Amino acid sequence: DTEVTQTPKHLVMGMTNKKSLKCEQHMGHRAMYWYKQKAKKPPELMFVYSYEKLSINESVPSRFSPECPNSSLLNLHLHALQPEDSALYLCASSHGRTGSYEQYFGPGTRLTVT
Amino acid sequence: AQSVTQLGSHVSVSEGALVLLRCNYSSSVPPYLFWYVQYPNQGLQLLLKYTSAATLVKGINGFEAEFKKSETSFHLTKPSAHMSDAAEYFCAVSGTLTGTASKLTFGTGTRLQVTL
Numbered sequence: 001d002t003e004v005t006q007t008p009k010h011l012v013m014g015m016t017n018k019k020s021l022k023c024e025q026h027m028g029h030r031a032m033y034w035y036k037q038k039a040k041k042p043p044e045l046m047f048v049y050s051y052e053k054l055s056i057n058e059s060v061p062s063r064f065s066p067e068c069p070n071s072s073l074l075n076l077h078l079h080a081l082q083p084e085d086s087a088l089y090l091c092a093s094s095h096g097r098t099g100s101y102e103q104y105f106g107p108g109t110r111l112t113v114t
Numbered sequence: 115a116q117s118v119t120q121l122g123s124h125v126s127v128s129e130g131a132l133v134l135l136r137c138n139y140s141s142s143v144p145p146y147l148f149w150y151v152q153y154p155n156q157g158l159q160l161l162l163k164y165t166s167a168a169t170l171v172k173g174i175n176g177f178e179a180e181f182k183k184s185e186t187s188f189h190l191t192k193p194s195a196h197m198s199d200a201a202e203y204f205c206a207v208s209g210t211l212t213g214t215a216s217k218l219t220f221g222t223g224t225r226l227q228v229t230l
Binding site: 040041088090097099101 | 146148150155156157158159160163165204208214215216217218220221222223
């Protein structure tokens with residue numbers, strides 16, 4: 001099973017709202033990732049968790065706050081977003097073993113900020 | 115630094131024709147290379163991966179890719195296109211971050227259109 005699930009599928013939020021995106025995998029992967037994808041562009045890496053510890057933050061604004069409660073779950077907390085933050089947010093996971101670097105992606109959450 | 119270049123942002127083929135999507139990479143170390151497919155409003159699906167075990171890699175849905183070190187290429191092919199192959203295709207190269215997590219560097223993508 002190579003499934004990564006994401007909820008919700010769609011989210012519309014105002015600039016003053018607080019919301020969260022959720023990602024879950026049960027493949028025993030120890031590395032998890034958040035990406036942002038704008039239309040007709042490749043995914044851009046936002047955050048990387050390795051063994052539940054944040055290892056990479058790609059200079060993402062503080063209005064995005066990641067959280068990894070356990071090895072299967074990854075959250076992205078959103079607060080005071082801007083319209084330009086509207087995008088497809090993708091979660092991915094990988095084994096976390098040396099030499100096994102392929103990432104498995106979830107279906108994404110389509111976020112619209114009004 | 116690692117990078118990939120996808121030649122052709124848009125490729126159009128007839129149903130039943132050969133599909134060829136081009137990817138060239140740049141890497142100072144032996145690369146791990148991947149092809150992903152993305153259908154509209156969906157996530158990325160792994161098509162195939164090169165990890166140095168074999169230069170010709172077979173993937174899902176009849177796709178394959180050949181790693182050519184001399185040409186620094188990893189082109190994706192399929193002998194006969196099907197309407198369901200219409201999608202966005204991304205080539206990616208992986209570098210390690212911490213020895214456990216990986217960092218994928220994506221190409222700009224190629225949109226494949228399949229016509230009747």
